[in-house]
Amino acid sequence: MRNFIIVFVLLLCNASCGIPKFQVKKAVCLDLKKEESNLYTFSVVIYDLKTKSYFYFNDSLLNMPFTPASTFKIPNTLIGLESNVLQDSTTKLNVEMMDDPTLKFAFQHSIVPYYQELAKRIGEQNMQAYLKRFHYGNTLITPELTSFWLKGDLRISALEQIEFLNKIEKHQLGLRQETYQTLMDIFEERREGNVKLYGKTGWGVQDGQDIGWFVGFAQWGKNRYLFATVLTAPEEAYGKFDFGSKRISLTNAAFQQLINR
16 A cells, blocks of 8 residues: 555656646556565556556656666657658668668667767757657756766656656657657567567666666557666676666566466
């Protein structure tokens, strides 16, 4: 019951901070204790778009702001498309030391130089305007235009990630139809049983900790979900477990428990 109440308090906090609150009919705690470890801490939140229900584990991290790292490629892509810097999934940008990658390749393989070049072409004023329009995290793009989402001041919480994904799903950002469609087309599909995950990973460092993300959309039959998994580990734990794959396996574990309820 304590966790149930805290989740709704967090949702109300989001609404009071100027981020539109979307409908939540209930919140259900998932039991992922077998996935816990003394090497890391994690939280998962899944939003069922049909029943308007939250399923979550460990609410202690859900409203905590973290660097978005490569999950920022989601809004960065939208801004690039809407600004006509990018035309479609095949758009190439000149990147040093490698053949010019396409948008789809750069998104799925997290090609940082591609998105740094994209940020330059978008420009500081345009980038700032779009982030404020999106209500994306704390909207800060300081100190450097080409790295604010990696080692700068931009922060976003797991619940804010869900809120942003919901705006994409419902086409509530005031963007062109083809912009939304191109974004959805470049997500890599990952399957776990009958569940299809369309997500973006992120890996950054903040306050002496590795910060890992896996956020996106999921499909199970006719049911559609939004999800955000955040994983934190002290830097001294690096190499003691597979940090990269853990973000995805924790998300899979949450979905398997959800569909087996």
